[in-house]
Amino acid sequence: MFTGHFAVGLAAKKLSPRTSLPVLIVAAMLLDLIYLPLVLLGIEHMAIEPGITAVTPLNFFYYPFSHSLLAVLFWAGGFGFAHYFFNRHRTGALVVGLLVASHWLLDLVSHRPDLPLVPGVEYFVGLGLWNSVAMTAVVELGLFLWAVRLYGNYTRRDSLAGRVSFWSFFVVLLIMQLMAYQGKPPPSVEVVAWSGIGSWLFILWALWIEKTRRVPGMRPRL
Ligand SMILES: [Zn+2]
Secondary structure (H helix, E strand, O other): OOHHHHHHHHHHHHOOOOEOHHHHHHHHHHHHHHHHHHHHOOOOEEEEOOOOOOOOOEEEEEOHHHHOHHHHHHHHHHHHHHHHHHHOOHHHHHHHHHHHHHHHHHHHHHOOOOEEOOOOOOOEEOOOHHHOHHHHHHHHHHHHHHHHHHHHHHOEEOOHHHHHHHHHHHHHHHHHHHHHOOOOOOOOHHHHHHHHHOOHHHHHHHHHHHHHEEOOOOOOEO
16 A cells, blocks of 8 residues: 555544654554665565556565564554653554554555565465455545545644645645556566655655644644
8 A cells, every 4th residue: 555554644643643744654654664675675575576466566575574463563562662762652652653553454455465474484464455456546545535634624734835735745645646556567676665765755745744734732743
């Protein structure tokens, strides 16, 4: 999933309004933010195999350190604990930990059975929503549109910048998602990994949103 993970990060603002949006988005995307550098380092792997699912031509055949259930529990606990350590904010820590875990649950729904439970054990899970582009679009875009509406209604803009930051974020992500549904195979795994690392741009974008829109009556903190 792509916009599905952003959706969960946006919606979590309502659960922990004091936590800044870039932190919520990083938590929701964390497993992929770990996975793609590991691919470039040759520690985890993916391959391009057109037709392996209807939605994505990527075969995620080795990612035990970023995407096994056991690793995810570690990352979720670690991220939640680190957040608590630096902010002393219990709700925020709980929410970011759950966001890290939510990534795996969304992947569980969408991936073919390629998600390991424990590194080194040849047993994989995945419910295969990606076998249907139409069903994926309904679920993922439904989630994304719901979350954008929720965030837009929950936060207030102080200036025009607050409108531009948020709606441009929405439109760019939506266009990228619709292009991804075309299922065009990328030229190489390196291109996939580097463009994934480019998703840090959206985290900076989320910081811009955080600075230009606020939850009424709340002072944001990281
Ligand atoms: Zn993932």
